[in-house]
Amino acid sequence: MNRYPAWKYALIVVVLLIAALYTLPNFFGEAPAVQVSSSKSTVKVDTTTLARVEQALKEANISADGITLEAGSIKARFGDVDTQGKAKDAIQKALTPDAADPAYVVALNLLSRSPAWLTSLNANPMYLGLDLRGGVHFMLQVDMQAALTKRAESLAGDIRLSLREKNIRHGGIARNGQAIEIRFRDSATLTSAKNLIQDQIPDLQMVEAPDGTEYKLTATIKPEAARRIQDQALKQNMVTLHNRINELGVAEPVIQQQGIDRIVVQLPGVQDTAKAKDILGRTATLEMRLVEDSAEARAAESGSGPVPFGSERFFERNGQAVIVKKQVILTGENLTDAQPGFDSQNQQPKVDLTVDAKGGRIMRDTSRENLKKRMAILLFEKGKGEVLTAPVIQGELGNRFQISGSMSVNEASDLALLLRAGSLAAPMDIIEERTIGPTLGAENITKGFHSVSWGFAVIVVFMATYYMLFGLFSGIALAVNLLLLVAVLSMLQATLTLPGMAAMALALGMAIDSNVLINERIREELRNGASPQAAIHAGYERAWATILDSNISTLIAGLALLAFGSGPVRGFAVVHCIGILTSMFSAVFFSRGLVNLWYGRQKKLKTVSIGTVWRPPSEGGLAKS
């Protein structure tokens, strides 16, 4: 009666193996490492960089425990801190010959020591929260109203331009908050203007109203367009933040969207909040300037002459020098959008740029006067300029134009990203800030670990003395529960925080409930005179519904915490919920497997080792009527 079919045991074994595999990386600890990432948005870390790093290490006679390239950064692990330091120097020397203008960030880091075959299975250790590893945490609020106002302002300019192009006379265009108000003398012009705007700017919705003797058209951004603008603003701000944080050389920054208008930035290991804030708030700027193409400039480009007066020399990504006029045509302020795409005529990759009305006017004038000349787009980061691209002006440009030519699809999307990410789309405020010292983090880990292990030990000892063999089974099931919990958390790459460790301890305390329910029930069946096999069977079967009921009610609480909690509460809730689920598996399914394995084969089972089964001396047991 108490036998599991072979497939159930197979299932248990498979689950345990997988769990062990994914728990394993957490035991290897961390090794000192050197991380190479790009410090400029124009420099990419790829396989050639990897080769350079390997070469540099070989030359310096340093052997790394493992070098990996992932997510745009190279990580090399070393045996000890000494080698790590030497390796850092060697790599730095090879990759950044010019210390004043480093193209790469070479940072010290700690990486999991887990072997490569585990990493290749995607088995990584849990990510430790800031409260366990130390660092700074910022929550930034993006000023969406400002983003929308900025957009309305640029749309107002666009309207002005369109109306002038079509010779529609208006009595003034004004921006009132996020609404654009346009006055007209008569309703006929109003209607034609309205049709024109509807045609050209589909993002606007319009309401017309008589206003004294005049007619007023109020245009506002459609809600769905507003949502899109907000979304873009947030994404752009995140990309910009990413670029800036790279400059800090932080090993594993976390930049996450939270809600519709917030960004969480976590910088592990960084203690200097002032510097971090300075860099987060710094702006990169984008400039468009004409390329100087006089003979002197040509000479200066090839390095055989001085840079002509009124010009500057900048470099392209590939090292090609470009002589650019000092006069700035447009800045990133005027650029409203940049999207990669394909040219409809020759199917070549292109980047579509949109500038605001003022920018459009300047572009038109400049392009008309400088046909067939080159225009450089420069990105200034950390006060240093670089030419992103310098295309030839092919025709008269308006407020929408495109850059096309010899570029790959990847290059086009990179360029669009760079153009968009040049500056923040909307201002941001720091609304929450936390700094946790590294020693405090280490202390927190030890404390969390101690609470779990002491509690666990006492419970197992108690269960084994009180329920004997069954208690031991419960203890093993509890250990399996811990294993599963850690494995699932590692698989999900959840961030472990101190409240998360507390939830782990609590989950173990509560998980034993299921086993107590089962064991008590088995005792009760035995007390009422059931045969051992029947008692075991009934114990597990009858307790199941109760276990399910009580766990679901706990799960409801956990899910509510997950839905409405933030920060530490969420960390708690994730572990809490997963702990409930794994406990159902381990306490009911797994522990029964153990019991079945031990007792199930014995046909004539006389006694069960479940501690004292006390029977009242008078017959009948508990009062029954």
Add this chain to the structure above:
Amino acid sequence: MEFFKIRRDIPFMRHALVFNIVSFVTFALAVFFLFSRGLHLSVEFTGGTLMEVNYTQAADVGKIRDTVARLGLNDVQVQNFGTSRDVMIRLPAQKGVSTAQQSDTVMAALKAASPDVTLRRTEFVGPQVGEELAQDGLKALAMVVFGIMVYLAFRFEWKYAVAAIIANLHDVIIILGFFAFFQWEFSLAVLAAVLAVLGYSVNESVVIFDRIRENFRRYRKMNTEEIINNAITSTISRTIITHGSTQIMVLSMLLFGGPTLFYFALALTIGILFGIYSSVFVAAAIAMWLGIKREDLIKGPAKKDEDPNDPNAGATV
């Protein structure tokens, strides 16, 4: 080993009235303290700056208080945290001054007074974030209460749902009462603990209710009071052992978890202690007074023979 050698059903319900009066008084006191003293909300809720500093020797809290007070900051709290060398300083949110500047000036002043001070942790929360957290907390509480009630009403009957939720809110209010009376700091972690208690405490009620339902089916001659007494008596060993093991874990957190987990573990400790009591006396008694009957749970014509192996016969423990 067997701790529970119970010969006869313990007449819990005979004393239900007394216990419920005690309960009600405790509850009323908790509510009174909540209103009169209020919760000592952490920086996370109120907004403001929290600094944790560490000295190499025992810190002179009075001196630190003076140093900070000299900066012209109002309503500053300075207290020891964990050990005598760790000090926690709370600064309220100030208009116009960024809290980073605030913590920088405080740190500079402390450094000037005693150079051996190191900053271990700072936390700053804008007032608007705090407000949202408080709202989210209340929403979470409402969700938990609602979710559990719906689930219990669906699994059992509305009377059980009402009884269980009153019993569990009773636990929650009493925890809050403790925090209000002793002015312990009520942080986000404590809120998480309170909500976890709510879910946990329902377990107890569910186990007893499950047994009540089973008894209604099995012992046709017993009256409701006897059925409840029997249900509680036969599950009391499990209730106490389960609570005991959870309590062991929580105590381990209280002892080894350090100051960061202290109030969290404390809230759980109170919740678990009152959880045993409330599910036995409050939940069951209220369910009794709401008039639970055999007929409510057993729908349709009653079966003549009970099949002990019938999977639909209800849970038994």
